[in-house]
Amino acid sequence: MPRLETLMTDDLRAFRRQAGDRHTAFKARGLKLDSTRGKPSAEQLDLSNALLDLPGTDGFKAQDGGDCRNYLGDVRGLPEARALFAPMLGAPADQMLVGGNSSLTLMHDLIVFALLHGVPDGTASWSAQAPVSFLCPVPGYDRHFSICEGFGIRLVPVPLTGHGPDMDVVERLVAGDPGIKGMWCVPKYSNPTAETYSDETVERLAAMRTAAPDFRLFWDNAYAVHHLTDRPHQLADILAACARHGHANRPFVFGSTSKVTFAGAGLSLFASSTANLDWARKHLSRQSIGPDKLNQLRHVRLLRDMAGIAALMERHRQILVPKFQRVQAVFAEHLDGAGVARWTEPEGGYFISLDVRPGSARRVVTLAQEAGVAMVAPGATFPYGKDPQDQNIRIAPTFPALPEVGLAAEGVALSVLVATSEAILAERESHS
Ligand code: PMP
Numbered sequence: 493m494p495r496l497e498t499l500m501t502d503d504l505r506a507f508r509r510q511a512g513d514r515h516t517a518f519k520a521r522g523l524k525l526d527s528t529r530g531k532p533s534a535e536q537l538d539l540s541n542a543l544l545d546l547p548g549t550d551g552f553k554a555q556d557g558g559d560c561r562n563y564l565g566d567v568r569g570l571p572e573a574r575a576l577f578a579p580m581l582g583a584p585a586d587q588m589l590v591g592g593n594s595s596l597t598l599m600h601d602l603i604v605f606a607l608l609h610g611v612p613d614g615t616a617s618w619s620a621q622a623p624v625s626f627l628c629p630v631p632g633y634d635r636h637f638s639i640c641e642g643f644g645i646r647l648v649p650v651p652l653t654g655h656g657p658d659m660d661v662v663e664r665l666v667a668g669d670p671g672i673k674g675m676w677c678v679p680k681y682s683n684p685t686a687e688t689y690s691d692e693t694v695e696r697l698a699a700m701r702t703a704a705p706d707f708r709l710f711w712d713n714a715y716a717v718h719h720l721t722d723r724p725h726q727l728a729d730i731l732a733a734c735a736r737h738g739h740a741n742r743p744f745v746f747g748s749t750s751k752v753t754f755a756g757a758g759l760s761l762f763a764s765s766t767a768n769l770d771w772a773r774k775h776l777s778r779q780s781i782g783p784d785k786l787n788q789l790r791h792v793r794l795l796r797d798m799a800g801i802a803a804l805m806e807r808h809r810q811i812l813v814p815k816f817q818r819v820q821a822v823f824a825e826h827l828d829g830a831g832v833a834r835w836t837e838p839e840g841g842y843f844i845s846l847d848v849r850p851g852s853a854r855r856v857v858t859l860a861q862e863a864g865v866a867m868v869a870p871g872a873t874f875p876y877g878k879d880p881q882d883q884n885i886r887i888a889p890t891f892p893a894l895p896e897v898g899l900a901a902e903g904v905a906l907s908v909l910v911a912t913s914e915a916i917l918a919e920r921e922s923h924s
Contacts, residue, residue: 494507494829494830495830496913498831501920504913504916504917507913508913508917511906511909511913515907515909518863518903519863521864522864523863523896523899523903524864525865525866526865526866526900527865527867527892527900527904528866529888529891530683530751530843530888530890530891531755531888531890531891532755533890533891533892535811536890537754539807540752540753540794542794543753543794546793546794547560547790547793552786552789554570554572554785558785560786560788563781565782566782567773567781567783568590568769569590569591569759569782570590570788572788573788573792574586574590576795576801577759579798580717580761580801581713581716581745581747582730582745583764588761588763588764588769589763589769589772589773589776590783590788591760592784593756593757593758593784594750594760595747595761598762599710602744602772603639603640603645605771605775606673606706607619607624611741612741612767612771613705613706614705614706615706618673623644623646624643624646625645625672625673626640626645626646626647626648626710627648627650627666627672627674627675627676628650628675628676629652629657629678630650631652631879632682632683632873633676633684633712633873634872634873634877637676637874637875645674647876649880652682655687656679656688656689656690656693656694656697657675657693659692659693659697659700662696662700663696663700666700667701667702667703668703669703669704670704671704672703672704672707673706673708674707675697675707675708675709676710677697677712678712679694679711679727680713680727680841681839681840681841681842682715683842684836684843684844684845684884685836685845686838686839686841688725688727689728691728694729694733697733698730698733698734698739698743708744709734709743709744710746711744713745714750714751715751715841715842716747717802717805718751718805718808718840719805719839719840720813720838720840720841721839724840731763731765735765740765740767741764741765741768744762745761745763746761747762748760749791752795752801753794753795758787758791759788759791812890815890816844819844819887820837822901822905823835823846823901823905826902826905826906826908826909827905827909830912832908833912834846834847835847842890843887844887845873845886845887846887846904847885848883848912849883849911849912849916850881850882850883851882852882852883852912853879853884853885854870854871856870856904856911857869857885857907859906860904860907863906863907864903865900865904867885870882873886887901887904
């Protein structure tokens with residue numbers, strides 16, 4: 493594959509025509525492929541089918557004899573569920589709660605409580621201290637951003653570096669603005685770049701001076717156990733690091749079993765300092781008598797312990813690795829050497845992050861969609877849906893079957909070639 497920038501204009505026109513023909517032929521196949529959201533495939537969901545028969549008509553009693561068909565009244569969830577998931581979040585069991593079916597709901601609700609009531613260490617509610625801002629490492633998770641957008645919280649992008657956010661930028665911003673109350677972090681196998689925050693990044697986030705005494709890290713460890721290699725990334729312990737630096741109340745740690753068992757029908761996890769946990773508990777217990785204990789019981793029976801979780805995640809890995817490899821192979825086949833795109837080779841998580849020529853991502857997504865590949869909206873990985881460089885595209889290879897994953901990647905690669913050759917030609921014409 494020639495480097496497109498180095499082609500003479502006539503050759504580039506020929507290349508553009510040829511790529512266009514291949515794209516048209518692909519389109520004519522009338523495929524319907526889905527690379528939108530990071531959903532598990534049916535084959536992955538089947539791994540947890542035993543949940544559908546649990547806890548069973550004679551297994552609905554909790555460890556302490558409590559009847560899980562009835563109100564039990566502890567908003568922190570079943571003790572055995574807390575004990576099971578505490579090590580997944582790296583928290584003591586008495587500093588965590590297991591909630592309902594969505595960790596996003598927990599994040600949303602804790603933000604609402606902070607806006608309305610304030611958090612421990614705060615002198616007033618966040619909304620009384622408006623304007624409120626959150627730092628957003630980019631590219632990031634669109635649903636984090638939209639929670640804030642819904643409440644008028646300003647989103648301030650911070651570049652990711654490959655080992656977490658650019659800490660020089662973060663430290664400068666949080667030290668200078670008491671309106672910065674929070675920061676979104678997906679610290680392990682980040683969505684979508686798959687990077688894991690380095691020990692130094694974690695240490696600096698724990699130690700940094702914030703102008704806001706009521707600043708919180710929204711530490712969404714959604715991919716804590718979602719390895720794609722046999723060399724799992726190790727993430728430093730944010731709870732311990734913050735406590736060591738005298739900022740025990742800084743981290744709100746979240747987790748989820750949406751991509752362990754059933755998506756949107758699993759469990760949400762939250763761990764934090766005792767003061768934060770008491771605060772969350774107080775507000776959550778006004779909202780609900782308690783989470784779905786039967787679902788917690790089923791999960792305890794299926795997963796048992798961290799070894800059980802690891803064994804299940806290993807089976808997910810067997811299904812996922814070939815899909816990620818297929819995308820890598822197809823991208824390499826079509827794009828290597830053309831100098832038109834860079835993509836990640838994730839070691840965990842659910843996404844491949846594709847960076848195309850600045851100014852081209854929108855066009856690539858349009859072309860891919862025309863070719864039958866449903867993609868997440870361009871810009872979705874940035875606050876307000878606006879990628880200032882128009883270059884990042886999130887590829888989600890987990891949901892379709894393996895052959896479709898390869899076809900979708902081919903549709904995207906052809907779209908990259910068409911969009912890039914078009915863009916270079918347009919640029920040359922505007923200069924001539
Ligand atoms: N956080 C991140 C980073 C995610 O990628 C996702 C999507 N699976 C979620 C949270 C959603 O989790 P839940 O289903 O528990 O709301």
